[in-house]
Amino acid sequence: MSAAAGATFEGEALRWAPDGDVLVVTLHRExxxxxxxxxxxxxxxxxxxxxxxxxxxxALLFTSTARAGFCEGAALKELYTDLVARRAAGEAAGxxxxxxxxxxxxxxxxxxxxxxAPMTTVAxxxxxxxxxxxxxxxxxxxLIADKGARFAFPELRLGLIPGFGGVPxxxxxxxxxxxxxLLLSGRSLSATRAHELGLVSQVVAxxxxxxxxxxxxxxxxxxxxxxxxxxxxxxxxxxxGLDAEKALFCELFGSPVVLEALARFAADTSALPxxxxxxxxx
Numbered sequence: 001m002s003a004a005a006g007a008t009f010e011g012e013a014l015r016w017a018p019d020g021d022v023l024v025v026t027l028h029r030e031x032x033x034x035x036x037x038x039x040x041x042x043x044x045x046x047x048x049x050x051x052x053x054x055x056x057x058x059a060l061l062f063t064s065t066a067r068a069g070f071c072e073g074a075a076l077k078e079l080y081t082d083l084v085a086r087r088a089a090g091e092a093a094g095x096x097x098x099x100x101x102x103x104x105x106x107x108x109x110x111x112x113x114x115x116x117a118p119m120t121t122v123a124x125x126x127x128x129x130x131x132x133x134x135x136x137x138x139x140x141x142x143l144i145a146d147k148g149a150r151f152a153f154p155e156l157r158l159g160l161i162p163g164f165g166g167v168p169x170x171x172x173x174x175x176x177x178x179x180x181x182l183l184l185s186g187r188s189l190s191a192t193r194a195h196e197l198g199l200v201s202q203v204v205a206x207x208x209x210x211x212x213x214x215x216x217x218x219x220x221x222x223x224x225x226x227x228x229x230x231x232x233x234x235x236x237x238x239x240x241g242l243d244a245e246k247a248l249f250c251e252l253f254g255s256p257v258v259l260e261a262l263a264r265f266a267a268d269t270s271a272l273p274x275x276x277x278x279x280x281x282x
Contacts, residue, residue, distance in 0.1 A: 007055045009046075013039035016046060021221035022214065023050075023057035027064040027071060035132045035164075036075030040107055047113040054119065058221035058228075062123045062140060063210050069127020069149070071136060074164070079103065080262040097254045104163055104246050107132075111165050114139040116238060118229035120220035124213035125149045126206070130188075135166035138173065141236065142220075143200045144213040145191040151199070152188035158265060159258040163249030168239035174199050 008017040013029040025046060027033040035043075050060065064070045079100065086096040114121065114136075123140040129151045137143055137151075153162050161167065161183065171179050174197050182189065194200040204212045220228070252258055 009042075009049070011038075011042040011045070014042050014046070016049070018055060018057055019061075019214065020218060021056070021058040022217040023054050023060045024214070025060065025062050027062070027066065030066055032068040032072030032128060033064055033066050033070070033133065034072055034075035034078070035107070035136070036078040037103070039075070040103070040110065043110045043114075044106070047110050050117050050119075051113070057119065058223075058225055059120045059122065059217040060117060061213055061217045062121070062136070063213065064124075064126070067127070069133070070123070070125045070129045071133025072128050073131025073133050073135075073154075076158070076262060077266045080259075080266045083259075093254065097250060100253050101246075101250045104249060107164050108242060108246060111135065111139050112238060112242070115165075115169070115236070116232070118225065118232065120217065120228055120232075122213045122217045122220070124209040125191075125200075126209050130154055131162065132164045132166075135162055135164035135169065138166060138169040141232065142213075142216060143194075144202045144204065144209050144216065145194065145200045146204055146206045146209040147191050148206050149191040149194075149200075149209070150188040151182075151191075151194055152186070153182050154186050156183060157186055158261040159255065160252050161245070161249055163245065163253075165239075165242050165245065167245055168241040170199075171241070172236075172239040 009015055013033070014025060014027050016023055016025045018024070029039065033039070049055070054060065083096050083100065086099065087093070120142070121140040122142045122144065123137045125137060125143060125145040126149050129137055129149055131152070131154060134151050134153060153166060155162050167179055167183065170182070178197055181187075189197070191200060191203045195203045202212055
């Protein structure tokens with residue numbers, strides 16, 4: 001995408017612009033910033049921009065204007081609709097799953113690049129931080145949450161596991177016991193509990209996450225870039241298990257249980273379709 005080289009960018013799913021030495025990236029696709037093909041392409045453009053020097057920025061900040069929260073997760077309805085269309089057109093099951101694997105490979109490449117970006121990355125979080133949105137937040141170095149933020153991996157309710165690198169990254173930051181609790185219960189963490197566990201650096205009043213995160217990012221931007229990059233390599237290695245997670249997600253995605261759950265999910269018009277009340281079939 002040619003816009004990757006620009007100092008500012010306005011896309012369908014996100015935009016970015018410098019604020020001094022901080023590159024502010026805003027997710028702005030209502031209702032919940034679902035991460036689908038459009039968002040992925042624009043995140044790839046962002047990674048290219050960061051790789052080209054980020055216009056001289058020394059820190060990066062993620063935020064959201066969506067009322068629901070930071071990000072509701074993967075655009076599973078989009079992925080499911082695409083899969084059904086491919087199969088209706090006569091595409092073999094193996095080929096449709098290859099398209100899913102391609103999407104997962106691309107999003108892992110983006111998230112890995114953001115995780116290892118040679119600058120301090122900060123996320124300002126509010127409301128829903130679920131699924132793929134939680135996984136995007138976990139690529140950042142420091143999380144600032146307002147007291148209304150909630151964190152969850154609801155994927156097991158659809159017969160899936162997180163597929164964007166969330167399990168290895170959360171395990172790197174807080175340990176496997178917390179991962180199992182979130183993953184196997186499907187429950188959400190409050191901002192206060194996330195802070196107690198060491199996942200969130202600061203909890204602030206509602207509506208104050210962005211100014212607090214921007215202040216931190218501007219402080220971080222004062223340090224020498226080579227020192228920041230070295231400190232990140234030492235304190236935040238890329239976690240093990242990313243390839244295994246991708247393989248398991250793709251294996252599960254093609255199962256009848258998941259396809260049935262996704263069909264119900266795609267047909268659900270409620271405000272919170274990723275929190276089904278029904279028990280997932282065996």
